[in-house]
Amino acid sequence: MSKLIALIAGDGIGPEVVLQATRLLEWYRDKHGYDLGLWRVDLGADRFLRDGTTYPQDIAERIEGEASAVLLGAIGDPRVPSLDYARDILFGLRFGLDLYANVRPVRALSDRLVPLKGRVAKDVNFVVFRENTEGVYVNIGGQFKRGTVDEVAINEDINTRKGVERIIVAAFEYAKAHGHEVVHMADKSNAMRHAHELWQRVFVEVAARYPGIIGKHVYVDALCLYLVQDPTPFKVIVTNNLFGDIVTDLGAALQGGLGMAGSANVHSAVPGRVAMFEPVHGSAPALAGRDVANPFAAFLTVGMLLEHLGYAGQEARIERTVAEAIDARQCTRDVGGELGTAAAADAFLARMPTA
Numbered sequence: 001m002s003k004l005i006a007l008i009a010g011d012g013i014g015p016e017v018v019l020q021a022t023r024l025l026e027w028y029r030d031k032h033g034y035d036l037g038l039w040r041v042d043l044g045a046d047r048f049l050r051d052g053t054t055y056p057q058d059i060a061e062r063i064e065g066e067a068s069a070v071l072l073g074a075i076g077d078p079r080v081p082s083l084d085y086a087r088d089i090l091f092g093l094r095f096g097l098d099l100y101a102n103v104r105p106v107r108a109l110s111d112r113l114v115p116l117k118g119r120v121a122k123d124v125n126f127v128v129f130r131e132n133t134e135g136v137y138v139n140i141g142g143q144f145k146r147g148t149v150d151e152v153a154i155n156e157d158i159n160t161r162k163g164v165e166r167i168i169v170a171a172f173e174y175a176k177a178h179g180h181e182v183v184h185m186a187d188k189s190n191a192m193r194h195a196h197e198l199w200q201r202v203f204v205e206v207a208a209r210y211p212g213i214i215g216k217h218v219y220v221d222a223l224c225l226y227l228v229q230d231p232t233p234f235k236v237i238v239t240n241n242l243f244g245d246i247v248t249d250l251g252a253a254l255q256g257g258l259g260m261a262g263s264a265n266v267h268s269a270v271p272g273r274v275a276m277f278e279p280v281h282g283s284a285p286a287l288a289g290r291d292v293a294n295p296f297a298a299f300l301t302v303g304m305l306l307e308h309l310g311y312a313g314q315e316a317r318i319e320r321t322v323a324e325a326i327d328a329r330q331c332t333r334d335v336g337g338e339l340g341t342a343a344a345a346d347a348f349l350a351r352m353p354t355a
């Protein structure tokens with residue numbers, strides 16, 4: 001049965017990298033007979049500025065009812081400073097589809113890209129499980145006496161038993177499936193005694209259900225220190241929405257930059273429910289329209305998408321090809337090459353093994 005992929009190119013460099021990622025999907029469809037349907041969805045700043053549309057009900061329903069996956073470029077445009085439309089789209093997908101696990105691999109694919117002194121690619125190889133439906137991102141809160149000297153601004157931090165447990169379980173299930181012996185949980189329970197006491201308690205409870213896997217707690221500030229000093233002990237990290245966002249940009253730096261980091265937003269590891277895939281990077285407005293954006297984060301994201309849809313081995317195959325392209329310097333300038341976005345994608349596609 002055909003698998004429908006909704007393509008939301010979005011803003012800034014989003015359309016440029018999604019164009020190349022679409023070529024990769026078409027390559028799989030045309031050269032390998034993958035039964036993929038491609039549905040281009042016009043959402044983002046241009047659409048919003050044109051007719052006020054952010055994330056309409058009919059598109060949400062078609063995505064939920066008909067699509068197998070969503071591939072999103074990036075949303076965010078300086079012409080719309082409030083970014084309300086961007087949250088509507090991004091959180092409309094993440095929350096609306098209950099994509100509670102934001103899975104962000106931090107895997108360096110070439111020694112050359114690792115910025116840490118004395119470290120090589122194999123030293124940087126972990127996956128962050130970022131809670132994706134709660135925390136401060138739900139935007140429960142408000143402002144009072146705005147613009148006065150007495151003004152108050154509140155963003156509540158929502159942590160539910162169900163939400164905390166399911167992301168921790170997802171991390172342990174991943175560790176179990178991949179033979180990892182340690183899962184790290186990062187919080188700030190020393191400062192946030194209510195919410196993160198819940199994280200601590202649930203983490204210990206869940207860890208007890210996985211004999212053979214050790215649950216180790218780490219404060220998120222110290223985690224940032226350790227990841228730079230020595231990332232080798234980290235294989236699986238689970239954390240909340242905000243900390244996961246921050247830690248994965250740090251992680252992207254360990255991989256060679258945001259042009260190298262892909263991600264999946266999934267309801268669970270089991271296929272069958274629509275999931276959303278996006279590079280970790282944003283719309284990089286300063287790079288937009290200049291044919292300089294690195295398309296590899298989007299390619300690695302396509303790898304995660306295909307793997308999730310059941311095309312086994314494609315994530316690793318795309319990773320290997322990206323690694324080879326990096327080593328051959330057939331890549332964009334941010335990762336030490338001299339090619340533009342389109343030329344880097346051409347070289348990548350020419351390199352993809354056909355068997």
Ligand code: NAD
Nearest residue numbers: 074075076077258259278280281282283284287293294334
């Ligand atoms: P950004 O990720 O767009 O850029 C951060 C840095 O990384 C910049 O120096 C940029 O040039 C570089 N970079 C990012 N992607 C790159 C690529 N593919 N190739 C080469 N270099 C790349 O983050 P920002 O500047 O903080 O945010 C810009 C806008 O994007 C904001 O509106 C933000 O809210 C939005 N954003 C959206 C998403 C998303 O839609 N998933 C993710 C992150 C940021």
Ligand code: IPM
Nearest residue numbers: 075076086090245280281282
């Ligand atoms: C990301 C982005 C988003 C987030 C922004 C654009 C709201 O930084 O996907 O990493 O914080 O989740």
Ligand code: MN
Nearest residue numbers: 245246249280
């Ligand atoms: Mn981010």
